[in-house]
Amino acid sequence: MGVGPSAKETSLHHFRDPLLDLFSSDEDIDLLGIILFGSSDKYSEKILTSTRAAIWAQGMRADGAVIFCEGSGNNHVDFANACEQLGRRGIAVAGLTVIGKNGQFVVTNDYMNDNIIDVCKSKGSVEPCIIGENNLSNDDCKKALAILKIKMNKAKEARNLS
Amino acid sequence: MGIGPSTKETSMHHFRDPLLDVVSADEDIDLLGIILVGSPDGNADKLLVGTRAAIWAQGMRADGAIISADGWGNSHVDYANTCEQLGKRGIPAAGLAFHGKNGKFVVTNAYLDAIVDICKNKDGIESNVLGENNMNVKDCRKALAMLKLKMRKSDAERGN
Amino acid sequence: MADIDLGRLVIRAFDIKSVSWGDEMKVTPQGEMIISKSMLPDLVSSMDTIEAVDIRLIQPDEHDQWTNTILDIIPISTKALGVVGEGITHTLTGVCAMITAVDTEGKQCHEFGSSEGNLKEKIIFDNPGTPHSTDVIISFDVTLKAGMGQERKGPYQAHLLCDRFLQVYREQMKNFDGKLCSARNEFHNISRPGKKRVVIIREVAGQGAMYDMQLFPHEPSGVEGGRSIIDMGNMPILVTPNEYRDGILHSMQ
Numbered sequence: 001m002g003v004g005p006s007a008k009e010t011s012l013h014h015f016r017d018p019l020l021d022l023f024s025s026d027e028d029i030d031l032l033g034i035i036l037f038g039s040s041d042k043y044s045e046k047i048l049t050s051t052r053a054a055i056w057a058q059g060m061r062a063d064g065a066v067i068f069c070e071g072s073g074n075n076h077v078d079f080a081n082a083c084e085q086l087g088r089r090g091i092a093v094a095g096l097t098v099i100g101k102n103g104q105f106v107v108t109n110d111y112m113n114d115n116i117i118d119v120c121k122s123k124g125s126v127e128p129c130i131i132g133e134n135n136l137s138n139d140d141c142k143k144a145l146a147i148l149k150i151k152m153n154k155a156k157e158a159r160n161l162s
Numbered sequence: 163m164g165i166g167p168s169t170k171e172t173s174m175h176h177f178r179d180p181l182l183d184v185v186s187a188d189e190d191i192d193l194l195g196i197i198l199v200g201s202p203d204g205n206a207d208k209l210l211v212g213t214r215a216a217i218w219a220q221g222m223r224a225d226g227a228i229i230s231a232d233g234w235g236n237s238h239v240d241y242a243n244t245c246e247q248l249g250k251r252g253i254p255a256a257g258l259a260f261h262g263k264n265g266k267f268v269v270t271n272a273y274l275d276a277i278v279d280i281c282k283n284k285d286g287i288e289s290n291v292l293g294e295n296n297m298n299v300k301d302c303r304k305a306l307a308m309l310k311l312k313m314r315k316s317d318a319e320r321g322n
Numbered sequence: 323m324a325d326i327d328l329g330r331l332v333i334r335a336f337d338i339k340s341v342s343w344g345d346e347m348k349v350t351p352q353g354e355m356i357i358s359k360s361m362l363p364d365l366v367s368s369m370d371t372i373e374a375v376d377i378r379l380i381q382p383d384e385h386d387q388w389t390n391t392i393l394d395i396i397p398i399s400t401k402a403l404g405v406v407g408e409g410i411t412h413t414l415t416g417v418c419a420m421i422t423a424v425d426t427e428g429k430q431c432h433e434f435g436s437s438e439g440n441l442k443e444k445i446i447f448d449n450p451g452t453p454h455s456t457d458v459i460i461s462f463d464v465t466l467k468a469g470m471g472q473e474r475k476g477p478y479q480a481h482l483l484c485d486r487f488l489q490v491y492r493e494q495m496k497n498f499d500g501k502l503c504s505a506r507n508e509f510h511n512i513s514r515p516g517k518k519r520v521v522i523i524r525e526v527a528g529q530g531a532m533y534d535m536q537l538f539p540h541e542p543s544g545v546e547g548g549r550s551i552i553d554m555g556n557m558p559i560l561v562t563p564n565e566y567r568d569g570i571l572h573s574m575q
Contacts, residue, residue, distance in 0.1 A: 033221030048538060056560045058328060059195035060222045061513060089328070165527060166435030172395040173543045173573045174418060175451025179566065185522055186563045192514040194521045196566045200528025200535065200556025207556060215558040219521050229523040233434070240525055290435045292392050292445045293452035313518055
């Protein structure tokens with residue numbers, strides 16, 4: 001559970017964040033901002049904070065959201081709920097997190113199917129404890145953006161039909 | 163500083179809030195939501211949280227904002243800053259605040275040109291009577307009308 | 323572009339016709355409410371800042387009486403279905419709760435100006451934030467331990483005590499037959515694409531003692547389960563129109 005060395009995002013990682021670089025430079029996208037929310041210790045707070053994030057995205061009238069979860073295990077409880085709360089509000093979702101062999105989802109739902117990208121790079125089944133090994137790469141981010149664009153188009157078509 | 167009985171907004175007030183009623187019912191408006199922001203004690207915190215609210219509003223791509231102050235005196239420091247931070251980001255803002263005679267702005271700036279004074283007391287004072295100086299439907303309609311005017315002006319300036 | 327409905331909230335109001343003293347705590351959808359003080363001793367002993375509590379039932383023709391400074395006027399609502407901001411809420415009309423507080427030294431619990439005095443002169447009735455002149459007011463008159471009216475914990479516990487008392491009625495209200503309601507209101511969070519995008523910003527109390535705001539309680543206009551905006555660093559929080567009008571915030575001012 002939690003964040004191991006290989007998935008840890010350093011301050012330097014945030015300073016050079018590949019996800020932000022990609023999404024802010026894509027001319028088809030109006031990037032509204034980055035919502036930060038903490039992954040709490042307590043279950044009830046996990047649900048509260050991840051639901052508030054989705055409610056705020058809806059208030060922003062976001063067409064889509066890319067959601068990244070640092071770490072795995074209990075952090076995926078918040079992650080899964082955020083995906084569900086966004087999805088239920090009709091907001092297209094693409095997700096990025098560490099899954100690998102030891103980070104299989106502890107919970108899942110209808111809004112986490114073909115839209116979640118595993119950023120795990122290590123081959124073994126254990127946390128390798130090497131700084132940076134399982135961090136987000138440019139390719140991961142490009143995949144997420146592509147998935148999100150497809151999802152947003154589908155959502156738009158569905159809205160136009162209804 | 164702070165809040166007295168006549169400007170206090172009870173839980174009942176929030177349950178029946180006239181500002182929300184007026185804005186949400188207007189068909190020319192897409193109400194994105196209500197941002198609640200605390201009015202802290204320290205000056206640095208006041209500037210921080212008000213600025214964060216304006217940044218959120220910008221992230222929401224808001225065309226306009228209506229801002230209500232809680233109480234007066236030092237609360238107006240946050241209020242004036244939030245109006246300024248919105249204005250600097252090109253978001254027209256109208257507001258509701260208690261002024262009367264007691265509650266003149268302790269600070270001021272160029273973005274406080276559309277504020278409705280919600281004072282009802284005849285002598286313009288904090289009367290210690292619960293509910294007396296609360297906003298009513300008329301105040302809220304006035305603030306919304308002022309906001310619409312400011313949004314129209316800002317459109318004209320942008321050439322829309 | 324067509325409007326988009328982002329969510330629905332139904333508020334069913336049950337009009338209370340009589341509020342009286344009795345041996346049990348009971349409320350019926352037909353409009354009868356019975357108040358008992360039996361649980362007060364246990365509530366008081368569970369709060370370390372509270373010395374005593376008295377409840378008064380103030381009928382509409384009894385406004386000519388003394389009151390300590392008023393902390394809050396509270397609608398009595400509960401979720402019958404869903405969470406605050408969506409689903410179905412049951413609320414009572416014709417009655418509301420009021421909290422007043424003073425400490426054992428006689429110091430009123432207030433920050434800037436206090437409203438103790440003759441009730442009829444100290445409330446402008448029929449405003450959004452005040453009782454209707456025809457409402458029965460259930461007044462919780464809290465006596466705090468010395469000096470506790472100026473500490474955060476004192477007024478917080480006064481609100482919490484009232485909330486726990488009201489919860490007994492809320493549990494009964496959850497099971498009210500919806501068909502018996504006296505009024506039904508339906509609210510929608512509407513997105514109007516292409517229209518002017520407006521946000522309401524509400525600066526709320528965040529400086530401590532009774533100058534606080536409780537957010538995200540379990541029950542509409544409740545306390546339990548919520549958290550203080552001070553503890554969240556007074557940072558901006560977005561709530562939806564339906565969350566707001568359902569009572570996702572509780573004034574601790």
